[in-house]
Amino acid sequence: MILELKQINKSFDRPVLKDVDLEVQQGQIISILGKSGSGKSTLLNIIAGFETANSGSLHINEEVIFDKKKNTEPQDRNIGFVFQNYALFPHLDVKANLLFGVKNRKNKTLVKKLLEMVGLEGYEKKYPHELSGGEQQRISIARVLATDPDIILLDEPFSSVDTLLKAQIEEDLLKLIKKSRKTAIFVTHDAKEAMAISDKIAFIYNGEIIQYDTPQNIYYHPKSKVTASFFGIANFIDEQCYRLDQIHLDRQEGMYKAQLEHAVFRGEYYELHISVTVDQRQYPFIVFDQNGLHTEQEFYISLDEK
Amino acid sequence: MINRWSSFSYILTFIIILPIVLVINHALGSETQTLIHLKETVMSEYVTDTLILVLSVAFVTLILGVGTAYLTTFYQFRFAGFFVFTLALPFAIPTYIMGYVYADIFGYFNHFHLFLRSIGIEEYFNVLNIYSVIIIMSLVLYPYVYLLVRASFEKSKSALLNPALSLGSSRKKIFFKIILPLSRPAIVGSLALVMMETISEYGITEYYNIKTFTPAIFNTWFGLHDSKSATYIAVMAMVMVLIVLIIEKYNRGKADYKTEDTKAKVKKQHLKGYRLYLTYTLLSMPIVFGFIIPLIWMGVYSYEYAANILDEKFLGTLTNSFVSSSLTAFIIIVLAFFVGYTSRIFPTVMNRYLSKIISLGFTMPGAVIAIGVVMLIINIDKWLIENYITKTLFLGGTFFTLLFAYIVRFFAIGVHTVDSSLERISIDLNRASRSLGHSYFKTMIKVELPLMKNALLFGFALVFISTVKELPMTLVLRPFNYETLATKAYTLANAQMLHETSLYALGIIVISLIPLSVILLKRHV
The missing domain is CATH 1.10.3720.10 (MetI-like)
Structure with a gap:
């Protein structure tokens, strides 16, 4: 196990993190997901050593990094950190930024290799302010990779990226990290993004990790209604959650009878707000329809179990 | 958690506000x-x-x-x-x-x-x-x-x-x-x-x-x-x-x-x-x-009296002003940089108040600080003599005493320029450097120092100008026969030799112009 957090607690004016446990395996890509103020950035800062937990312990490669007696300084943890605003040193050119944390400067091919890896050959002499946002991000990741860290932490790396470019940058970044075979922990507030990039997602709510699982499990089998609705439209029959792709609509036949309340036109589809009758009880559902059912008053639905 | 950085700040603050505490303590008696x-x-x-x-x-x-x-x-x-x-x-x-x-x-x-x-x-x-x-x-x-x-x-x-x-x-x-x-x-x-x-x-x-x-x-x-x-x-x-x-x-x-x-x-x-x-x-x-x-007044009379006054003695006075002001400014900026950096990397409540407390000297009239410094120095000298460490006054009447008073009085200027410049540098740059393996000290030298170069120069110039002009503390605390442009102008004026002050006044303005032009040339601080 490369990283292990046990019973981490942290409070400022109020408790921010409560008994947080987390285990990460070598080479995994993990997302810490939650809305703003949930404590996710604090957790990342505690792993990096920028902030100190009130109690608990932290291990890297089975070695204690932080506990009651010990608190290893950030510079001695061998953890790379990619900042939200990239934090490139504005007074240094790209080459000097890349070599900033490198102890053995004799390796002349290193800068070239790094720039090749991030697809920015020939950028050695440029200054951070001459780079676009995406380029700055790639340099900041190359700078971290240059020091060969055990773990890379990334704080909302896509938050300042243009929505149109986001998918491409997301893909590039993921490729880079996979290629380097590093363990990576992302912090994000975007569930879609977390599902797209992670092996496992730690969903954090009010300072507690309430579910830590694969994207598929957390999506189809959320442990609470809060988790369920954070990951997209969730319909419930009692405690059972049904996602959009588990619901099939039909005019003539199906498991349950549904009544249309109202329909919203969304371009590619209609969003239907319906009332489903199960065992003589009514459940409100939201479903998508591409077959013109929005004109009907009544139809049927069938449900998949996954 | 008190570490070496914070301890240094605490001790420095204590030393700098000591004269002010002594004055208050002395006044509150019968x-x-x-x-x-x-x-x-x-x-x-x-x-x-x-x-x-x-x-x-x-x-x-x-x-x-x-x-x-x-x-x-x-x-x-x-x-x-x-x-x-x-x-x-x-x-x-x-x-x-x-x-x-x-x-x-x-x-x-x-x-x-x-x-x-x-x-x-x-x-x-x-x-x-x-x-x-x-x-x-x-x-x-x-x-x-x-x-x-x-x-x-x-x-x-x-x-x-x-x-x-x-x-x-x-x-x-x-x-x-x-x-x-x-x-x-x-x-x-x-x-x-x-x-x-x-x-x-x-x-x-x-x-x-x-x-x-x-x-x-x-x-x-x-x-x-x-x-x-x-x-x-x-x-x-x-x-x-x-x-x-x-x-x-x-x-x-x-x-x-x-x-x-x-x-x-x-x-x-x-x-x-x-x-x-x-x-x-x-x-x-x-x-x-x-x-x-x-x-114009200064120009006219400087021209008239230059032949009489412009000699080695005048140059000595000019040098005194220049050296004492540069030294004060240099020490203040270095120390203020340390204090500011400490409260940046350890933003505890105590450290944040420190910059306010350490700036008290600027709010105090020079005369008040002069009294406090004299009282402090007398006590130290007394202790040294009583314990047979020295036989005569060790600190009293030395240049060191004057320098210390300047530092107490003008420290706030240094703290203020350092703090407002540090605020504009994202803490992430500091964190990035440390997560890339550099210590606090090395980070300070490699990241904050080069980014603050202009602001530090600006602070240096401000302290320098204030020190060149300083009069009351210099009058009280200067060593025997030690003259600055300010004290010399004061002595001459009080001897009713107003015209002779012109050259010293001009000297003050000219050597203030050196750091002032540095500020103006580096406007983008």
Whole structure:
């Protein structure tokens, strides 16, 4: 196990993190997901050593990094950190930024290799302010990779990226990290993004990790209604959650009878707000329809179990 | 968690505020006979003169400072850029020098009265009174208000003038209802500086025989040899400064005075006709009386006396001023950088208060700090002699004592420039460096230091200029036979050799111009 957090607690004016446990395996890509103020950035800062937990312990490669007696300084943890605003040193050119944390400067091919890896050959002499946002991000990741860290932490790396470019940058970044075979922990507030990039997602709510699982499990089998609705439209029959792709609509036949309340036109589809009758009880559902059912008053639905 | 960085800050703060603590402690004792006598006789005069002077200077600088800032911010006219720059220049002339210049010009046998007699007016106007001091001090101190308020006007104007115009308000209404209220912190803040400087002023009040606190402290201490009463008056001066600071603090209240930084282009109004000439006249007055006339006076008499004065002794004095000021500025900037960096990397509540506590010296009149430093040094020397470590005075009367007093007095300038510059550097850069394997110290040298180079130079220049001009502490604490440009000008003026002061005054302005030009060349701090 490369990283292990046990019973981490942290409070400022109020408790921010409560008994947080987390285990990460070598080479995994993990997302810490939650809305703003949930404590996710604090957790990342505690792993990096920028902030100190009130109690608990932290291990890297089975070695204690932080506990009651010990608190290893950030510079001695061998953890790379990619900042939200990239934090490139504005007074240094790209080459000097890349070599900033490198102890053995004799390796002349290193800068070239790094720039090749991030697809920015020939950028050695440029200054951070001459780079676009995406380029700055790639340099900041190359700078971290240059020091060969055990773990890379990334704080909302896509938050300042243009929505149109986001998918491409997301893909590039993921490729880079996979290629380097590093363990990576992302912090994000975007569930879609977390599902797209992670092996496992730690969903954090009010300072507690309430579910830590694969994207598929957390999506189809959320442990609470809060988790369920954070990951997209969730319909419930009692405690059972049904996602959009588990619901099939039909005019003539199906498991349950549904009544249309109202329909919203969304371009590619209609969003239907319906009332489903199960065992003589009514459940409100939201479903998508591409077959013109929005004109009907009544139809049927069938449900998949996954 | 107290680490090495914080411990260093704590110890430094303790040493720097020790003199002030000693003064307060000394004053809070039983009353001496002299003090009772002073209270019965002149004490009320000290209080009234100080109050009249402080309030009047504040009022006049308010009018001059806000007026000049308003005209140069909101109106477009030829040579506007020239006025923006030159309006700050009177700042370079020490108050006491300006006092000597006008005392000379209005002397019975001199320029002004010679001219009056030549046109048949025999009347004598004595200028050695409190009204002249008010005008002269205002001429020197209004640039504080002008510079700070102008910066605030510029900022709120570009953020809010266009939105307000689009809502249909008139320019006059916008100024009085939006821009002026938004600049309240800048106005009150700069007036607080003006008032503190006024309470602290020594040279001019003494020459014009105005009984404010600072000359009172000196008279009691050296004239009546009563240090207890002197510290008592010093504490009264402190209390007055504290009242000013409390008013400044609470004036802000709950309202948020921050505006967004914008680069919106805002059209200035063009001035034409009589309003243009009126503006020229109004803007020229402080420059002519606050800078040009004193400069001409200095030039003329420097030329006349240069042959007599310009010798090795003069160069020695010039060197003393230069060396003491550079050394003070260098030490302050290095130490302030350490303190500022410490509270950046360990942002504990204690560390944040430290920069406030360590800045106390700037709010104290120089005379008060001088007393505190003397008391501290006497105690250390006494202890050293009693314990047979030295046989004679080890620190008393040395250059070290003077240097220490300068550091106590001007540390706030260093802290302020360092803090405001550190604030603008993202903490993420520090964290990035550390997560890339560098220690706190190495990060400071490799990241913060190069990024703050210009701001540190700026702080150095500000401390340097303040130290060159410093008079009361230097007079009390300098080693035997040690002269700076300021003390020499003071001694000559008090020996009624006003014209001979011109070269020393010019020296002060010339060596202030060296760091000043550094600031102006590196405007982007």
